[in-house]
């Protein structure tokens with residue numbers, strides 16, 4: 001078996017779910033078969049809590065032994081009683097559930113899981129820092145300042161914390177963080193695209209990362225030629241995040257505007273999402289739609305809205321009213337400064353450190369620089385997923 005093993009339990013018809021999971025790179029097993037009842041636990045599980053009560057109880061107990069198996073618990077109306085003892089490694093999803101959404105959830109769970117799993121076994125034998133903050137910088141609309149904010153927040157985090165910060169360019173296609181920060185783009189994730197996943201080792205990823213010497217920020221490019229974009233799939237990006245999480249303290253991800261597989265995978269993997277919006281009606285409308293989707297798929301607690309170019313156009317208070325959520329931070333328009341810094345290949349925060357925009361970008365970094373909230377006494381984060389987005393992969 002090559003992919004992570006997922007136990008599908010309690011399903012009346014597991015085959016259609018299994019088919020989608022298999023296409024997503026997971027192996028599937030069901031209870032009542034040799035593989036499903038093997039003494040070795042699966043890597044992940046999906047338990048349909050509406051299945052036969054005795055089976056649900058037995059499987060739940062088996063999955064929550066000494067080393068709990070991260071489990072997605074599906075239910076129709078009320079969360080079933082059994083999950084009152086569930087762990088923070090579990091997730092909750094209300095039915096009906098699109099199998100594609102389950103693929104993203106499983107990918108994200110794999111990233112969060114600290115136990116060994118088949119894909120990336122080489123990586124998990126490394127000492128695990130494991131708890132890196134993963135900060136996805138996203139906007140459903142293009143051109144609002146994601147890359148500018150991702151690069152500068154990454155540099156600001158590095159300056160503020162002196163910890164290991166990686167900037168991951170997941171905007172495969174046209175986006176290039178190298179157009180804003182001068183590092184070599186001769187290497188990138190695409191160099192691993194033709195290798196088997198077994199070869200996506202920590203060493204392999206290490207060789208592809210480059211360091212921005214003036215700041216010590218590490219940068220992982222996806223590649224540089226638009227014709228290569230389709231070769232960098234969600235599985236490779238997920239593997240990169242898994243490596244990045246183990247080898248750094250903070251990972252900032254620049255994402256593609258839109259709801260494609262790769263972007264959704266990056267958002268589900270993020271512990272925080274900086275949602276960038278500009279004070280324009282169109283951008284606000286797209287952002288409001290995304291916030292609705294995020295609520296449905298359980299991402300909303302991770303989101304912090306960042307208003308870029310906030311000193312022009314719709315006032316912040318009105319933005320908050322139309323979005324229905326607070327603006328966590330604002331970034332002024334720097335006039336020509338952002339373009340000038342980019343043309344020189346320098347981040348704003350190092351090129352114009354005393355300008356207002358650099359202060360604002362540092363304030364955004366401070367929003368995410370604090371320690372991660374991982375208290376075990378914390379209520380498990382409830383995540384509900386509903387079928388709202390389309391797979392957009394070619």
Ligand SMILES: Nc1ncnc2c1ncn2[C@@H]1O[C@H](COP(=O)(O)OP(=O)(O)OP(=O)(O)O)[C@@H](O)[C@H]1O
Nearest residue numbers: 142143144145146147148309332333334335338339
């Ligand atoms: N606060 C700002 N003040 C002035 N210029 C800005 C500001 N934010 C971004 N820009 C400029 O706006 C342009 C678009 O910014 P950027 O490339 O960061 O957006 P993006 O959301 O990453 O775009 P894409 O969707 O194409 O990846 C760039 O020329 C950038 O320098």
Ligand SMILES: [Mg+2]
Nearest residue numbers: 146147171175
């Ligand atoms: Mg960009």
